[in-house]
Amino acid sequence: MTVLKANDENIKRAAETIRNGGLVAFPTETVYGLGADALNPKSVAMIFQAKERPFFDPLIVHVSNSQMAEKLFREKNELAERLMKRFWPGPLTLVLPKSSRIPEIITSGLNTVALRMPNNETALKLIDYSQSPIAAPSANRFSCLSPTEADHVNRQLGEKIDIILDGGACSIGIESTIVKPQNNKIVVLRPGGIPVNLLEEVAPTELAYGNLKDNKQDPESPGQLPFHYSPTKQLIIEESIKEIKPKTGYLFFQEPKNLKTNSHCRILSPKGDTVEAATNLFSFLHQLDAMDIEKIIAQTIPKEGLGIAIMDRLTKASKKYEIHN
Ligand code: TXA
Numbered sequence: 001m002t003v004l005k006a007n008d009e010n011i012k013r014a015a016e017t018i019r020n021g022g023l024v025a026f027p028t029e030t031v032y033g034l035g036a037d038a039l040n041p042k043s044v045a046m047i048f049q050a051k052e053r054p055f056f057d058p059l060i061v062h063v064s065n066s067q068m069a070e071k072l073f074r075e076k077n078e079l080a081e082r083l084m085k086r087f088w089p090g091p092l093t094l095v096l097p098k099s100s101r102i103p104e105i106i107t108s109g110l111n112t113v114a115l116r117m118p119n120n121e122t123a124l125k126l127i128d129y130s131q132s133p134i135a136a137p138s139a140n141r142f143s144c145l146s147p148t149e150a151d152h153v154n155r156q157l158g159e160k161i162d163i164i165l166d167g168g169a170c171s172i173g174i175e176s177t178i179v180k181p182q183n184n185k186i187v188v189l190r191p192g193g194i195p196v197n198l199l200e201e202v203a204p205t206e207l208a209y210g211n212l213k214d215n216k217q218d219p220e221s222p223g224q225l226p227f228h229y230s231p232t233k234q235l236i237i238e239e240s241i242k243e244i245k246p247k248t249g250y251l252f253f254q255e256p257k258n259l260k261t262n263s264h265c266r267i268l269s270p271k272g273d274t275v276e277a278a279t280n281l282f283s284f285l286h287q288l289d290a291m292d293i294e295k296i297i298a299q300t301i302p303k304e305g306l307g308i309a310i311m312d313r314l315t316k317a318s319k320k321y322e323i324h325n
């Protein structure tokens with residue numbers, strides 16, 4: 001594996017690796033992706049192998065322009081087009097009826113495909129230079145913390161990837177919102193970088209996530225397991241944190257009022273902004289997870305703006321222990 005600075009020359013080299021069937025981790029505005037040529041089923045299979053990801057969890061296909069997208073889905077629909085126009089490039093993934101060019105392995109046998117145009121220059125160039133759409137899940141091991149820096153990828157998956165393109169920290173820091181346009185409604189399958197109130201400006205929304213109680217798969221959003229995004233340490237969510245205990249890491253939303261914080265504390269957004277909090281979420285969790293502590297206590301985030309997506313990630317991160325232990 002080689003970590004390369006994301007300059008034009010290196011992006012071209014990485015594109016050649018993609019064309020030759022290899023794996024490249026690359027930055028997007030949300031999180032780092034682990035990419036392969038979406039039209040090459042063998043390369044796509046290597047993504048699942050590297051992540052140890054179950055084959056029932058379908059992948060997002062990344063495109064760099066609308067013509068590329070149009071070859072990958074069927075049944076043009078007006079709402080999908082409006083959403084693409086408004087939010088692409090950006091953190092919105094659209095689930096649409098798939099064209100026959102999409103290999104089965106990408107969609108886990110579903111007749112829909114998830115498409116996204118990332119808002120990141122390196123990602124867009126990589127897709128352009130590869131001359132093919134790129135399939136990419138988040139570049140972490142299955143169910144572990146998502147990567148928002150090249151080093152996070154390197155630590156979890158370094159051995160298994162040909163090239164990691166280092167484009168610095170991701171600007172948004174939380175995965176895309178996944179939606180399915182259906183009967184003039186926007187069905188939200190995963191909360192993410194585009195808050196639901198912005199989607200509402202385009203069409204009425206219906207929330208279809210967050211109700212999975214056990215390990216059961218919801219056919220609408222396969223891969224949305226109740227546990228996910230987990231640090232190796234136990235994560236507990238608390239409404240209000242009253243004391244700082246030893247051997248414990250703390251993830252505060254804002255500066256706590258009557259507590260003296262220590263080096264095991266992280267503050268997601270001193271000014272109480274959920275966008276800033278999302279940018280810091282995974283990188284602070286990676287930092288806390290690497291400390292000599294026994295557990296992490298995360299404070300509840302207000303469920304507004306990106307707070308909804310953040311709480312979704314924290315809740316899933318906290319479930320791992322409930323289910324496995
Ligand atoms: O921001 C993002 O979306 C990042 C960056 C790399 O683009 N990618 C990402 O991929 O979060 P991943 O694999 O970690 O999550 C993708 C999720 C899957 O778990 C699955 O639930 C959903 O997308 N998905 C993919 N194809 C689908 C389909 N046809 N129908 C419903 N859900 C689908």
Ligand code: MG
Pocket residue numbers: 137138146
């Ligand atoms: Mg993921």
